[in-house]
Amino acid sequence: xxxxEIPETHEFPIIPSIMEGAMAHSxxxxxxxxxxxxxxxxxxxxxxxxxxxxxxxxxxxxxxxLGKYRSLQVFMDTxxxxxxxxxxxxxxxxxxxxxxxxxxxxxxxxxxxxxxxTFAGKFFGKLGIPGFVGAAELTEEAVREMYSYYHQCSECRxxxxxxxxxxDTAEVTMAARDILSMIGMGQKYSNQIIPKIHKIGNNLGxxxxxxxxxxxxxxxxxxxxxxxxVRLPLDEKGADILLVxxxxxxxxxxxxxxxxxxxxxxxxxxVSWTISSLASEAANFGLFIGNYExxxxxxxxxxxxxxxxxxxxxxxxxxxxxxxVAYNHLNTLAGPWDFLDQNYPIPQHILEFxxxxxxxxxxxxxxxxxxxxTLTFHDSCNIARASRIGEEPGSQFTTPREVIKAVCNNFxxxxxxxxxxxxxxxxxxxxLLTDDLMELRIKGALPRMEALKNTVAEKGVTHMAAxxxxxxxxxxxxxxxxxxxxxxxxxxxxLVSSAIILEGQGEEAEESDDAEESA
Amino acid sequence: MTVLSIIYVVLFYVAIIVLFGGIxxxxxxxxxxxxxLKIPVxxxxxxxxxxxxxxxxxxxxxxxxFRASKWTWIFGWIFHVSLLLAFFRHLRYVISPDVFxxxxxxxxxxxxxxxxxxxxxxxxxxxxxxRRFLVDRVRYISSASDYLMLILIMGIATSGLMIVYVxxxxxxxxxxxxxxxxxxxxxxxxxxxxxxxxxxxxxxLAVIFPISKLLHAPGLFFAPTRNQxxxxxxxxxxxxxxxxxxxxxxxxx
Ligand code: SF4
Ligand code: SF4
Numbered sequence: 001x002x003x004x005e006i007p008e009t010h011e012f013p014i015i016p017s018i019m020e021g022a023m024a025h026s027x028x029x030x031x032x033x034x035x036x037x038x039x040x041x042x043x044x045x046x047x048x049x050x051x052x053x054x055x056x057x058x059x060x061x062x063x064x065x066l067g068k069y070r071s072l073q074v075f076m077d078t079x080x081x082x083x084x085x086x087x088x089x090x091x092x093x094x095x096x097x098x099x100x101x102x103x104x105x106x107x108x109x110x111x112x113x114x115x116x117x118t119f120a121g122k123f124f125g126k127l128g129i130p131g132f133v134g135a136a137e138l139t140e141e142a143v144r145e146m147y148s149y150y151h152q153c154s155e156c157r158x159x160x161x162x163x164x165x166x167x168d169t170a171e172v173t174m175a176a177r178d179i180l181s182m183i184g185m186g187q188k189y190s191n192q193i194i195p196k197i198h199k200i201g202n203n204l205g206x207x208x209x210x211x212x213x214x215x216x217x218x219x220x221x222x223x224x225x226x227x228x229x230v231r232l233p234l235d236e237k238g239a240d241i242l243l244v245x246x247x248x249x250x251x252x253x254x255x256x257x258x259x260x261x262x263x264x265x266x267x268x269x270x271v272s273w274t275i276s277s278l279a280s281e282a283a284n285f286g287l288f289i290g291n292y293e294x295x296x297x298x299x300x301x302x303x304x305x306x307x308x309x310x311x312x313x314x315x316x317x318x319x320x321x322x323x324x325v326a327y328n329h330l331n332t333l334a335g336p337w338d339f340l341d342q343n344y345p346i347p348q349h350i351l352e353f354x355x356x357x358x359x360x361x362x363x364x365x366x367x368x369x370x371x372x373x374t375l376t377f378h379d380s381c382n383i384a385r386a387s388r389i390g391e392e393p394g395s396q397f398t399t400p401r402e403v404i405k406a407v408c409n410n411f412x413x414x415x416x417x418x419x420x421x422x423x424x425x426x427x428x429x430x431x432l433l434t435d436d437l438m439e440l441r442i443k444g445a446l447p448r449m450e451a452l453k454n455t456v457a458e459k460g461v462t463h464m465a466a467x468x469x470x471x472x473x474x475x476x477x478x479x480x481x482x483x484x485x486x487x488x489x490x491x492x493x494x495l496v497s498s499a500i501i502l503e504g505q506g507e508e509a510e511e512s513d514d515a516e517e518s519a
Numbered sequence: 520m521t522v523l524s525i526i527y528v529v530l531f532y533v534a535i536i537v538l539f540g541g542i543x544x545x546x547x548x549x550x551x552x553x554x555x556l557k558i559p560v561x562x563x564x565x566x567x568x569x570x571x572x573x574x575x576x577x578x579x580x581x582x583x584x585f586r587a588s589k590w591t592w593i594f595g596w597i598f599h600v601s602l603l604l605a606f607f608r609h610l611r612y613v614i615s616p617d618v619f620x621x622x623x624x625x626x627x628x629x630x631x632x633x634x635x636x637x638x639x640x641x642x643x644x645x646x647x648x649x650r651r652f653l654v655d656r657v658r659y660i661s662s663a664s665d666y667l668m669l670i671l672i673m674g675i676a677t678s679g680l681m682i683v684y685v686x687x688x689x690x691x692x693x694x695x696x697x698x699x700x701x702x703x704x705x706x707x708x709x710x711x712x713x714x715x716x717x718x719x720x721x722x723x724l725a726v727i728f729p730i731s732k733l734l735h736a737p738g739l740f741f742a743p744t745r746n747q748x749x750x751x752x753x754x755x756x757x758x759x760x761x762x763x764x765x766x767x768x769x770x771x772x
Contacts, residue, residue, distance in 0.1 A: 018655050068760060070552040071743050077545070078738030081665050082595065083650065083657035084587035098659045107660065119730045120664075133731075134662040160560045162587035164577065164595075165735055166742035168560065292555065293764065300770050328557040328751045334771065335755050345752050385560055388749060393562035393569075421562065 004442050006481050009450040015087045016096035023097040027148040028436045031186035038195040044184040054183040061179045071171040076113045078165040085159040090424045091152050094443035099149045102159035102169040108146050109176050111136035147185050150176040154430035156381035174290025189434035190285045202247035202281035214250050228502040230267040237309050239274035244282045245317025246469035254491045261493025264500050265354050279305040282322035288431030299334040312341040315348045320380035320468030327387035349389045351399050358406045364501040367409050374410035376461045379423035380468035407499035412459040418451040428474030442481050449482040465492045524708045534722040541729020549741040555758035563749035598643030601636040608633020612694050637680040644673045678717035688714040
């Protein structure tokens, strides 16, 4: 573990006093020319330099964005500086840097909007006191500050829940990042990943042969463990269901245990399914960088593969932002989906599928398999505040909990002000899950770690379940910094996987069958 | 007609044009700019009616603000309700007694609540101003105009109360002046200084409305995060420019 100053956790949440400039040094690596070009973005003379004529370009792009996104135009105008959002961001709570207060983050670009696009800003700008009405000149320093602080936002929308005008800083961050990319300041992490998805099929750059190997290995693992042959099919034409899942599910812990869980559920439900090598990635970093076309191109791979493989349904694995894009935008970006079976939601979430199987009582579950754990559940921001799982508003909170309770005996929630739509981000979402932002990730995890620690102490919780690949990776990294262990984070379908008893599963299975019957 | 009255006639017309023209202009802009993607903050309503209810709840009770900060909520809510009551009270200066709802405006309840509203408005504003000074986070995000806006409205409330309690004005003549504006038949305005201060500040507020954060009032209804229906899987949402992109490469066919 590298050395970082770890923020202290408390029994009750504490809102810090502001510390100006506390995180001014934090910025991710800027994309080099190679990665900028791959995305079709321009680069300056050297990495990290702005392109010639960046100022005009910036204003031109901002004007274009204002004309294309109602959210941005309205949000630029409506903030009354009431301060309601100021203590809501996990990055502010964890760093005390006032520019990590959502409104201050918005202001970095709102100042420019006020200065160049409003009467008040132009008027006072000419008088030389733009600050009087919250406007400011567009300088290179201002741009660098944007690069820094728009990469200290995980686009989690917690601020938007509390803003009286629904101002969503995530929208502002996305717009800003897109503009920055177009003047030579793209982020290396995201820009490096996106082309891989088109060239190879996933963010990891895991080619088809390696993927096939991996899946085969998982089949063997399940067979060793259960004695049952459960398939994880790849590129199988004519399968009913296309599973699109984050590529971390193929190799990372605890993600991969979740993937085996999906496979077992599909097996037990008796449906035919497949993974596609060309669409072996649910993640869509186009969202993070605020680029509609990048997001659309990534989404269209799924359309192409669904057609090529002739599937009838699409199901997404456990991933937060991927589900946000799938749920809200797949229809917009890659629809219409008239060639799929209209009797099922398009797309469907794996939890919706599993929940339905549990409701129909077609899974054989032995809850006691998870008795060595006491669970809590981390609501991922993109699922809690930017999408839905299930039929009712808010069923994104109940569905995962019902599934967990159906497969585990011990469950406790964390404090109410840290879950459901008030959930705290893991600290690594929104394109920040990169080592060059480690300090930010650790500090941003503070509110969640604090809530978890207190629940561990009060309720004896031992593990936290999550349904997002980024959350899982982030927690494995940061839990040790807060005095916990990396294996305390589990996949929801990992719990399902442990509890499910497949037909024909060895001696143990029969015993517990009997136990259940006599119960 | 006094010179003063002529000046105020002009000021009133200018302010009204700027206020309504400016707001109309902004509202049309908000309508014109497309929302290319579904971005309701969830849990969100799954029907149009649900959205109406959600917005109603926000407008009337400041629901999100209530969840966010009880202090800001209480002061903000008191201020806005007072503003509404004061607005009702002032209606009797701008509508003719022939109008059928005159009794609804010109009655003891509306008038006396309107009075008290002046005091509660000041209380709410003082609370909001104090927060701006005292809470380091709010102080950090405030610019001069944020303070001045509060002080301006406090000035309006104070001068209004002074007209009621300290220095009465000729309200018959005031009403004649206002009605004259409607009928394009300019009348004299009482020249009491406090009234003039009161009116001048109100006119100034009207003029800066469309170029300031006061746009939060119409803007509230246009936030896609709050006014969209949560039904993206059921109904395809596509903006005009999104459709353009689609047409170019035909990949959605
Ligand atoms: S979206 Fe999340 S990370 Fe970004 S400013 Fe709002 S609360 Fe902070
Ligand atoms: S809560 Fe909304 S209106 Fe209030 S300061 Fe934050 S962004 Fe502005």
